Amino acid sequence: MSATMSGLPSIPVQVETPAGGGACHGNALAILHEVRHALERLISTGEATRIDLHALPFGAGDEAWLTALLGTGEVRATIEALGPTSVQETAIPGVWLVDYHNAEGQRLALHLEITCIPGILRTQCRELDTAVATLDTRLGAATPGGSRPLS
Amino acid sequence: MRVFEKNPLEKGLAERLREHGVSRRGFLKFCAATASMMALPPAMIPAIAAALERARRPSVIWLSFQECTGCTESLTRSHAPTVEDLILDLISLDYHHTLQAAAGEAAEAAREQAMRDNHGQYLLIVDGSLPGPDANPGYSTIAGVSNYSMLMEAVEGAAAVIAVGTCAAFGGLPAAAPNPTGAVSVMDLVKDKPVVNVSGCPPVPMVITGVLAHFLTFGRLPELDEYHRPLAFFGQSIHDRCYRRPFYDKGLFAETFDDAGARAGWCLYRLGCKGPSTYNACATMRWNAGTSWPIEAGHPCLGCAEPRFWDAGGFYVPLSVPTGPASDYLLAAGAVGAVAGAVVATKARGRAKEEAAVRQPVTVEELEQKL
Numbered sequence: 001m002s003a004t005m006s007g008l009p010s011i012p013v014q015v016e017t018p019a020g021g022g023a024c025h026g027n028a029l030a031i032l033h034e035v036r037h038a039l040e041r042l043i044s045t046g047e048a049t050r051i052d053l054h055a056l057p058f059g060a061g062d063e064a065w066l067t068a069l070l071g072t073g074e075v076r077a078t079i080e081a082l083g084p085t086s087v088q089e090t091a092i093p094g095v096w097l098v099d100y101h102n103a104e105g106q107r108l109a110l111h112l113e114i115t116c117i118p119g120i121l122r123t124q125c126r127e128l129d130t131a132v133a134t135l136d137t138r139l140g141a142a143t144p145g146g147s148r149p150l151s
Numbered sequence: 152m153r154v155f156e157k158n159p160l161e162k163g164l165a166e167r168l169r170e171h172g173v174s175r176r177g178f179l180k181f182c183a184a185t186a187s188m189m190a191l192p193p194a195m196i197p198a199i200a201a202a203l204e205r206a207r208r209p210s211v212i213w214l215s216f217q218e219c220t221g222c223t224e225s226l227t228r229s230h231a232p233t234v235e236d237l238i239l240d241l242i243s244l245d246y247h248h249t250l251q252a253a254a255g256e257a258a259e260a261a262r263e264q265a266m267r268d269n270h271g272q273y274l275l276i277v278d279g280s281l282p283g284p285d286a287n288p289g290y291s292t293i294a295g296v297s298n299y300s301m302l303m304e305a306v307e308g309a310a311a312v313i314a315v316g317t318c319a320a321f322g323g324l325p326a327a328a329p330n331p332t333g334a335v336s337v338m339d340l341v342k343d344k345p346v347v348n349v350s351g352c353p354p355v356p357m358v359i360t361g362v363l364a365h366f367l368t369f370g371r372l373p374e375l376d377e378y379h380r381p382l383a384f385f386g387q388s389i390h391d392r393c394y395r396r397p398f399y400d401k402g403l404f405a406e407t408f409d410d411a412g413a414r415a416g417w418c419l420y421r422l423g424c425k426g427p428s429t430y431n432a433c434a435t436m437r438w439n440a441g442t443s444w445p446i447e448a449g450h451p452c453l454g455c456a457e458p459r460f461w462d463a464g465g466f467y468v469p470l471s472v473p474t475g476p477a478s479d480y481l482l483a484a485g486a487v488g489a490v491a492g493a494v495v496a497t498k499a500r501g502r503a504k505e506e507a508a509v510r511q512p513v514t515v516e517e518l519e520q521k522l
Binding site for chain 1: 173174175176177179180181183184186187190192193194196392393394395396397416434435436440441447
């Protein structure tokens with residue numbers, strides 16, 4: 001549940017942030033080494049790797065430390081399918097953050113993908129069988145020199 | 152592992168979702184969330200997608216006995232899938248007397264109808280313990296039928312039984328001393344059908360739906376531990392998956408709930424944390440849609456997923472260490488890391504009953520000497 005969804009910001013309580021509360025506990029360091037191995041595999045064999053960050057024993061600050069260290073790259077995309085999924089390339093080429101949320105804004109999974117392009121960004125081959133039919137329908141409904149395209 | 156037959160005429164999940172306008176990307180996203188929920192590595196997503204494309208909706212009958220409805224409350228907090236997804240798309244929930252619209256005779260008729268129509272195929276979910284066959288059945292009845300009779304009748308046509316919550320799995324609070332109702336667990340009574348225990352008070356919502364998703368995806372029950380709990384969720388101790396574990400390894404402990412150590416997020420062992428002897432998925436799946444979990448909120452683990460946790464001593468009393476050889480194992484575990492810790496904790500758990508009588512509280516000084 002996101003803080004906005006839960007109404008947490010409206011609760012008039014000031015929480016004193018403890019010294020170690022939001023700090024990195026060092027649990028993300030091992031993941032970075034795993035990413036390094038995955039990158040080497042990607043380079044040498046082309047094999048892609050996915051790491052489920054949501055299933056790791058991170059403390060409050062570990063995830064933020066990891067994502068800050070990986071940085072932000074050139075590509076950012078949002079996919080609207082059963083809620084938003086954001087795909088962000090990190091500053092390390094070939095390392096992507098894929099953040100899955102449901103329609104209510106709750107996180108379903110957070111993956112680090114070490115690949116040239118995350119699979120969810122590609123056109124799905126299973127849907128190509130409807131592509132020509134969809135275009136034909138639109139062509140049939142289109143007016144030459146027409147006014148408004150179909151949505 | 153037993154594989155259950157499916158009706159070949161029924162549509163698969165992928166087809167049903169497509170009819171509801173869900174794209175292929177949406178389906179793959181659903182598979183990614185399902186893998187995460189089942190604690191499976193993301194590399195399994197293609198296999199999950201292939202299996203879910205063929206998956207049929209199993210009939211589910213949910214019986215609630217001596218319980219507080221906390222387990223159902225937990226289930227309704229599942230966010231991937233939501234309980235609505237679960238009921239409408241993934242399973243056919245044919246009887247659940249808290250969630251269903253029907254009441255009274257109509258509700259009981261729905262249960263009996265589902266049992267007849269899906270004989271040998273339905274999943275039976277139970278929350279709550281129940282008075283055993285030798286106890287007064289009047290302590291807990293539904294529609295005038297004793298819990299014991301209703302369970303044994305429903306078990307007869309079930310493919311498998313899932314005991315949800317520590318009460319159903321191990322007896323829980325109703326079975327705590329002096330156990331006035333003669334409460335027993337499902338596992339105590341059901342011997343001829345597969346029983347899966349999803350313990351916790353309540354269980355993590357995603358663990359409940361994860362077990363159902365595993366059955367739906369692979370058509371069989373997950374691998375289980377010695378207490379019949381799914382290894383995917385109960386295979387590691389809270390301690391070994393705890394983000395505060397590095398503080399334990401360094402001997403840094405909070406002594407009170409408001410001291411400098413507590414504010415710095417140090418290990419809660421000295422405040423009674425039962426993480427070293429408790430097996431559950433809280434540390435990774437967390438609660439409230441992954442927001443946090445008790446230890447992250449600054450409270451020690453109560454050990455609610457373990458048998459007899461109500462009678463295991465005070466919640467705020469430090470976990471004792473067995474005297475004798477086992478204590479050396481447990482103290483050494485902190486020094487040599489998580490893998491050894493898991494092995495030692497498993498050994499310690501196996502001996503827990505025998506050694507309970509000779510346990511002594513361990514002090515920080517003793518721990519630090521060993522570390």
